[in-house]
Amino acid sequence: MTERRYDIVIIGSGAGGGTVAYALRDIVRDGVRILVLEQGPRLRDDEFTGRELEMAGALYEDGGGFLTADGTMTLAFGRAYGGSTVVYTGTSLIAPERVIRTWNVRGLDHADLARRSRVYMEQNHVHLLPAELINENNQLFVTGCARAGYQSAQFPVNVRGCRGSSLCNLGCPNAAKQGTNRVQLPAAERDGVEVVTRAEALHIHERSVVVRVHEVPAGGKGLPSEWAPGDYRVHAGVIVVAGGAVGSPTLLLRSGFGAHLPRLGEGFTAHPAHILVAEHPRAITNDVGHPKSYYVDRAAEEGYVLETCMYFPFTTAKNLTGFGERHAQLMRAFPRLQMILVLACDHATPGNHVAVDARGRPVVHYRFTEPVIGAFVRATRAAARIFFAAGAVRVHAPSADPPLIEARDAHRIDALIHARHFLPGTISVSAAHLMGGCGMGTSVADSVTDAFGRVHGVPWLRVADASLFPDALEINPYVTIMALADRVAEGIRREARSLLGVQRAGATA
Ligand SMILES: Cc1cc2nc3c(=O)[nH]c(=O)nc-3n(C[C@H](O)[C@H](O)[C@H](O)COP(=O)(O)OP(=O)(O)OC[C@H]3O[C@@H](n4cnc5c(N)ncnc54)[C@H](O)[C@@H]3O)c2cc1C
Ligand code: SF4
Structure with missing residues (x-):
């Protein structure tokens, strides 16, 4: 050695x-x-x-x-x-x-x-991007928040000469x-x-x-x-x-x-998150422009944060529930998709910890607590309201039953998006x-x-x-x-x- x-x-x-x-x-x-x-x-x-x-x-x-x-x-x-x-x-x-x-x-x-x-x-x-660099995916979030009664704020970002490639x-x-x-x-x-x-x-x-x-x-x-x-x-x-x-x-x-x-x-802790997508009737600028320019901070009041986001095709496909033609239809709608990332504010909880296996490799033990599931549900309902207020025709919410909510059912958001549908292991949750x-x-x-x-x-x-x-x-x-x-x-x-x-x-x- x-x-x-x-x-x-x-x-x-x-x-x-x-x-x-x-x-x-x-x-x-x-x-x-x-x-x-x-x-x-x-x-x-x-x-x-x-x-x-x-x-x-x-x-x-x-x-x-x-x-x-x-x-x-x-x-x-x-x-x-x-x-x-x-x-x-x-x-x-x-x-x-x-x-x-x-x-x-x-x-x-x-x-x-x-x-x-x-x-x-x-x-x-770190600075705020000028208005001309904000794409429609972000603009629709701001519009939807204003109409649905949520206070959005612009994220300061740390870019120099950003070319809006969204990557x-x-x-x-x-x-x-x-x-x-x-x-x-x-x-x-x-x-x-x-x-x-x-x-x-x-x-x-x-x-x-x-x-x-x-x-x-x-x-x-x-x-x-x-x-x-x-x-x-x-x-x-x-x-x-x-x-x-x-x-x-x-x-x-x-x-x-x-x-x-x-x-x-x-x-x-990890701020567990999942991606919600909504389909608009027309193509929007979504995969060009800085992807994450606005957020809604409800951490203190309701235990969640909403952020604009735009994920890549493989990540998006992995986050959508369902298989076959219905899944393919939503993926084909990619140019019309608006996205919101919902993050739940978790807390240090006994049992959620990092351990090592016999080879010294990391093993992360993590379970979703009731408060985290509650925060996910509130966040998902809020995101769905924001999408519809921004003009979306349907919203894909993995913790809803059915996961695709049509605009005509927007008044039933609280009934459709419910903790009983948040089944860990069946919904794609990630944390960064x-x-x-x-x-x-x-x-x-x-x-x-x-x-x-x-x-x-x-x-x-x-x-x-x-x-x-x-x-x-x-x-x-x-x-x-x-x-x-x-x-x-x-x-x-x-x-x-x-x-x-x-x-x-x-x-x-
Ligand atoms: C996709 C993504 C998007 C994010 N976006 C944001 C954002 O917009 N704003 C924000 O505030 N935060 C964001 N974060 C979170 C932020 O990047 C992290 O919280 C932060 O970088 C963590 O810093 P860290 O020093 O703890 O670890 P890291 O930045 O992850 O660095 C740890 C480094 O240690 C190295 N390392 C580990 N073990 C060893 C070893 N045994 N020997 C040698 N090297 C080792 C790893 O390879 C790694 O490079 C994001 C994270 C991800 C993944
Ligand atoms: S959007 Fe992101 S990846 Fe694209 S130029 Fe700006 S900082 Fe770089």
């Missing part, structure tokens, strides 16, 4: 890991050696083709089809240089104050998170979307942070990581790893785990930390906001880390990603993850002298 030595090793290069690398990049000048290990590949710009199956296979864990243990929900998360920020849509919101208050993490206050969030939002060029979730082919792969990681690398891709952290020991560097698989996209394929032991003064809400608990459990951290893997598993708190009894991502009882080990959330955020999470990761970097910088023997650790972020 080849031995390597660094001062700081960051595992994962997504919203969390990419931010830590960026926030610490200036101490490389002081002689601090920083390494980022990323198990996914680094793609060349010309490899972002926007082709659905090809890109899903290249950028997502399990091609985007990672299933929970009982098979009732797919979890979408990235596996690439930039992590899930390569495939996110880029909607950028600051955490709601009420949620941070309920998290009740000692040492974490909303004003501090908001201040750090604004710094990264500016860095990522954000397949990796932007125009380099317009600002993920850590475009902003923070390149800046960190320019300042001397090393990033090694195709480098999977297998095990963490006392101040060292066992890493396997993989070959490019036959026919696989992306550059070869920066290191020769093989096994390495990387020694480090500080190890920052930022593998995401599935990856981080998995690695720590596999490494045996569960023995003294009973909350490790617990508290997993994965949170928890290494939650912040006060002690091992209630959490895995403190408010600066320090793992209880292990001073050289930090967590810096979505797994830190002690409960769901109830809005799109990436900005908050960056803000939390910035705090983790600040903590390392503050303690650099004792952790690494570094004399000068620079100013805080």
Whole structure:
């Protein structure tokens, strides 16, 4: 096994890991050696083709089809240089104050998170798209909301030179979307942070990581790893785990930390979501233009959020219930389809957790609670009302019986869309906001880390990603993850002298 030595090793290069690398990049000048290990590949710009199956296979864990243990929900998360920020849509919101208050993490206050969030939002060029770039799929949502009595708001998004190809979730082919792969990681690398891709952290020991560097698989996209394929032991003064809400608990459990951290893997939440489609009598602009420009936030009042969305043909087909001619008819109506994503705000619940199997692979246990099913039902009814108010002729709602609701039945929405039709396993539910598993708190009894991502009882080990959330955020999470990761970097910088023997650790972020 080849031995390597660094001062700081960051595992994962997504919203969390990419931010830590960026926030610490200036101490490389002081002689601090920083390494980022990323198990996914680094793609060349010309490899972002926007082709659905090809890109899903290249950028997502399990091609985007990672299933929970009982098979009732797919979890979408990235596996690439930039992590899930390569495939996110880029909607950028600051955490709601009420949620941070309920998290009740000692040492974490909303004003501090908001201040750090604004710094990264500016860095990522977050802004509202001008009206001329809003397509009809989004406009109809706004119209439907206004007519049906729902208050919509425009999503700030983090694009530069967006060309409206609507392919954000397949990796932007125009380099317009600002993920850590475009902003923070390149800046960190320019300042001397090393990033090694195709480098999977297998095990963490006392101040060292066992890493396997993989070959490019036959026919696989992306550059070869920066290191020769093989096994390495990387020694480090500080190890920052930022593998995401599935990856981080998995690695720590596999490494045996569960023995003294009973909350490790617990508290997993996901904002479970499903796609609703509605058919209009005429073709609308839907698959050109930025896909996600508006939302309705009913999280505080009714436990759900509605977002505009436009999915690709395979994903859409998978989300529609039914088979044969009826299914084909709806797919043929694709140019006339309006889409809304309904997200339920779940909460940390005993039993919903990340575990590992005998081979150390992640197993995510997740069951839909009654409140989550209730939120789905309210959200689906609201979305159906918005569709019809916008002029749709029929709405496809998987939790309705029958799943296709004609405009003439719009007055019966409450009777047709009902919790008794929400049968887990028969409805396609997916989640992309994965949170928890290494939650912040006060002690091992209630959490895995403190408010600066320090793992209880292990001073050289930090967590810096979505797994830190002690409960769901109830809005799109990436900005908050960056803000939390910035705090983790600040903590390392503050303690650099004792952790690494570094004399000068620079100013805080
Ligand atoms: C399709 C999609 C759309 C989204 N849209 C939005 C949006 O519009 N707005 C928003 O706020 N959020 C959005 N999100 C969520 C957001 O992208 C994530 O919450 C965020 O990126 C999570 O950051 P993270 O650092 O926790 O993990 P990630 O960004 O997932 O990064 C984790 C990285 O760690 C790597 N890793 C894991 N384990 C190991 C290991 N053992 N060794 C080496 N590397 C490892 C993984 O390969 C991955 O690259 C979206 C997510 C998806 C999937
Ligand atoms: S809509 Fe804009 S950000 Fe999204 S993939 Fe197209 S160009 Fe990129």
